Amino acid sequence: MRANPGPRLTSPIRRVPDPTVGRLSTYLHCLRALERDGITTVSSAEMADHTGINAAQIRKDVSYIGELGRPGVGYDVGHLKRCLMERMGLGQPHGVLLVGAGSLGSALCSYPGFAEQGFFIIAVFDSSPAKVGRRLGSLEVLSMEELARRNRDLRARIGVIAVPRDAAQGVADCLVAAGIRGILNFAPVKIEVREGITVRNVDLAQEFEALSYYMASATD
Amino acid sequence: MRANPGPRLTSPIRRVPDPTVGRLSTYLHCLRALERDGITTVSSAEMADHTGINAAQIRKDVSYIGELGRPGVGYDVGHLKRCLMERMGLGQPHGVLLVGAGSLGSALCSYPGFAEQGFFIIAVFDSSPAKVGRRLGSLEVLSMEELARRNRDLRARIGVIAVPRDAAQGVADCLVAAGIRGILNFAPVKIEVREGITVRNVDLAQEFEALSYYMASATD
Numbered sequence: 127m128r129a130n131p132g133p134r135l136t137s138p139i140r141r142v143p144d145p146t147v148g149r150l151s152t153y154l155h156c157l158r159a160l161e162r163d164g165i166t167t168v169s170s171a172e173m174a175d176h177t178g179i180n181a182a183q184i185r186k187d188v189s190y191i192g193e194l195g196r197p198g199v200g201y202d203v204g205h206l207k208r209c210l211m212e213r214m215g216l217g218q219p220h221g222v223l224l225v226g227a228g229s230l231g232s233a234l235c236s237y238p239g240f241a242e243q244g245f246f247i248i249a250v251f252d253s254s255p256a257k258v259g260r261r262l263g264s265l266e267v268l269s270m271e272e273l274a275r276r277n278r279d280l281r282a283r284i285g286v287i288a289v290p291r292d293a294a295q296g297v298a299d300c301l302v303a304a305g306i307r308g309i310l311n312f313a314p315v316k317i318e319v320r321e322g323i324t325v326r327n328v329d330l331a332q333e334f335e336a337l338s339y340y341m342a343s344a345t346d
Numbered sequence: 347m348r349a350n351p352g353p354r355l356t357s358p359i360r361r362v363p364d365p366t367v368g369r370l371s372t373y374l375h376c377l378r379a380l381e382r383d384g385i386t387t388v389s390s391a392e393m394a395d396h397t398g399i400n401a402a403q404i405r406k407d408v409s410y411i412g413e414l415g416r417p418g419v420g421y422d423v424g425h426l427k428r429c430l431m432e433r434m435g436l437g438q439p440h441g442v443l444l445v446g447a448g449s450l451g452s453a454l455c456s457y458p459g460f461a462e463q464g465f466f467i468i469a470v471f472d473s474s475p476a477k478v479g480r481r482l483g484s485l486e487v488l489s490m491e492e493l494a495r496r497n498r499d500l501r502a503r504i505g506v507i508a509v510p511r512d513a514a515q516g517v518a519d520c521l522v523a524a525g526i527r528g529i530l531n532f533a534p535v536k537i538e539v540r541e542g543i544t545v546r547n548v549d550l551a552q553e554f555e556a557l558s559y560y561m562a563s564a565t566d
Contacts, residue, residue, distance in 0.1 A: 145365055147559050151552040155534070178536055214555055215562030222554075233453035239534045239551035284557065308561040310553055314375070314459045316398055324560045326553055331459035332371040333530055333548050334442075335434055337504065339367050340544045341528040342435025 142190045149187050150210055152177050157207040169200035219244045221280055223306065225297045226288030227252040227260065227267045230312055234288060235262045248280055253293065270297075274304040283307045291315045298325075362410045362433075369407050370430055372397050377427040389420035439464045441500055443526065445517045446508030447472040447480065447487045450532060454508060455482045468500055473513065490517075494524040503527045511535045518545075 142150070156176045160168055170181040170188075177184070188194055188201070191209050195201050211217055222240070224231055224247045234240070235247055250265045251273050252258060258269045268276060285301035287294050287309060294313035301309060308324040311317055319325055362370070376396045380388055390401040390408075397404070408414055408421070411429050415421050431437055442460070444451055444467045454460070455467055470485045471493050472478060478489045488496060505521035507514050507529060514533035521529060528544040531537055539545055 142559075147556050148552060150559070151549070151555040154555070155549075155552075176536075213559070213562070215558040216555060220554070220558065229449070229453040229456045233449040234550070236449045237550055239549070240554060243551040243555060245551065245554045283561070284554070308557045310557055316396075324557060326557045326560070328550070328553050329371070329375075329459070330454070330457055330548070331463040331465065332368060332375075333546055334440070334460060334465045334504070335371040335374070335436060335463060336367050337528045337530055337544060337546045338435040338440065339362075339370070339433070340546070341503070342433070 146187045146190060149177075149179060149183070150191075150214060152179065153184065153187070154207065154210050154214070154216075157203050157210070160203050161207065166203050167200050168203050168206075170195065172200070216244055219246055220284050221246055221248040221282040223248070223273070223277060223280070223282045223285045223301065223304075224250045224288060225252070225270070225273070225285065225301065226312075227254075227257045227262050228288065231286075231288040232262055234286060234312075235265065245284070247286070248282060249276055253289075270300060273300055277304040277306070281305070285309050287311045287313055287317070289313060366407045366410060369397075369399060369403070370411075370434060372399065373404065373407070374427065374430050374434070374436075377423050377430070380423050381427065386423050387420050388423050388426075390415065392420070436464055439466055440504050441466055441468040441502040443468070443493070443497060443500070443502045443505045443521065443524075444470045444508060445472070445490070445493070445505065445521065446532075447474075447477045447482050448508065451506075451508040452482055454506060454532075455485065465504070467506070468502060469496055473509075490520060493520055497524040497526070501525070505529050507531045507533055507537070509533060 153173065156173055159176070170184045173184050174181040185195065188206070191213050194206055194209060222245050224234060227250050231250065235250065240247065247265070250262050250267050251270050252267050253270045257267050260267050283306060285306040287297050289297050291313050294311060294315050295317050298309060298317040298319055302319055302323055309319065309326070311325055311327045314329050314331060317325060373393065376393055379396070390404045393404050394401040405415065408426070411433050414426055414429060442465050444454060447470050451470065455470065460467065467485070470482050470487050471490050472487050473490045477487050480487050503526060505526040507517050509517050511533050514531060514535050515537050518529060518537040518539055522539055522543055529539065529546070531545055531547045534549050534551060537545060
């Protein structure tokens with residue numbers, strides 16, 4: 127069970143703390159934008175301007191990846207981007223299976239940010255006969271019975287759970303049985319998986335609660 | 347500009363670290379479930395079973411709220427829940443304005459978890475004439491021109507941005523001008539707001555990247 131996974135490293139690579147992992151994504155987005163603008167070198171101060179994260183934090187976070195900055199010069203944009211992507215397992219596109227063709231699943235299918243970062247929803251499944259056969263964007267919704275067989279061809283390693291709470295554990299079991307190794311779970315419930323499977327929970331209500339907390343703190 | 351807000355406390359309350367804020371929400375969900383089951387006392391070990399977060403971490407996190415546990419007995423479920431809710435500004439329901447009536451906005455409108463935690467989407471706005479006048483659940487989509495006037499009556503303090511990247515800053519400006527104090531931003535772009543306004547960014551692609559990172563680490 128690794129619902130709150132920490133990396134298990136046997137290599138001498140330094141363990142990256144959880145909050146840093148989120149910020150590495152932010153740096154990656156920033157570096158991609160700089161590259162699109164033709165910028166080849168960037169200082170931590172400039173990255174701070176772009177990301178809203180302070181420069182000292184950026185230097186500390188990047189140091190987990192390696193000694194990549196040159197004092198007084200900054201980072202090579204392309205090199206830092208490649209190092210970040212390699213460390214994050216983003217060197218090649220990832221196919222993703224989506225389970226749940228309701229409104230959330232539909233929103234996830236049309237969210238342009240996934241494809242931009244190399245994540246492609248390549249098949250959609252739903253247990254409801256009313257939804258099977260419908261189209262979600264360019265994909266036809268398939269029945270849950272087809273999931274394992276279909277993934278023998280597709281070989282996706284990432285699955286997304288966008289089903290009601292009560293159905294989430296059953297879906298997780300199906301995904302793991304079909305060869306999925308990482309799950310992004312949008313159902314507001316803890317799911318149990320065997321050792322070696324990574325689960326990330328996205329609880330949208332929790333985002334509101336955190337917002338409420340910071341608003342309450344700001345007006346103390 | 348507080349795109350990555352930290353609490354600003356003038357009272358002697360201890361500052362709660364960002365990762366803890368997310369876990370406090372998890373504890374709150376756990377306590378609500380226990381209360382529904384008629385359970386009145388819970389140990390940190392039992393909460394660890396429910397949440398997947400280890401008991402020592404739970405005790406440390408709860409200590410930010412106050413000295414609430416009794417050694418050998420545990421926590422009073424109702425009391426801990428009320429203390430957490432008060433600290434997180436969750437004592438009363440929050441009305442929420444949603445901007446963006448596309449597929450993501452539609453999914454957010456029908457997400458049951460928000461209302462369960464006391465967050466109610468009470469009005470939906472969109473700049474597209476094709477969407478204005480349509481219904482999203484029980485709400486009629488209103489034009490952006492109506493936002494400020496409508497919020498004089500509704501007095502919502504939380505806004506959600508579910509529009510494309512390029513439109514997000516303009517929407518944030520409208521929300522702040524209409525009296526919104528906290529923004530949940532789903533557009534994958536940094537938005538600028540004045541001092542005193544809290545922004546929380548939800549970047550769904552970043553969740554995939556973090557998942558990819560943990561999967562890459564697990565197979566090292």
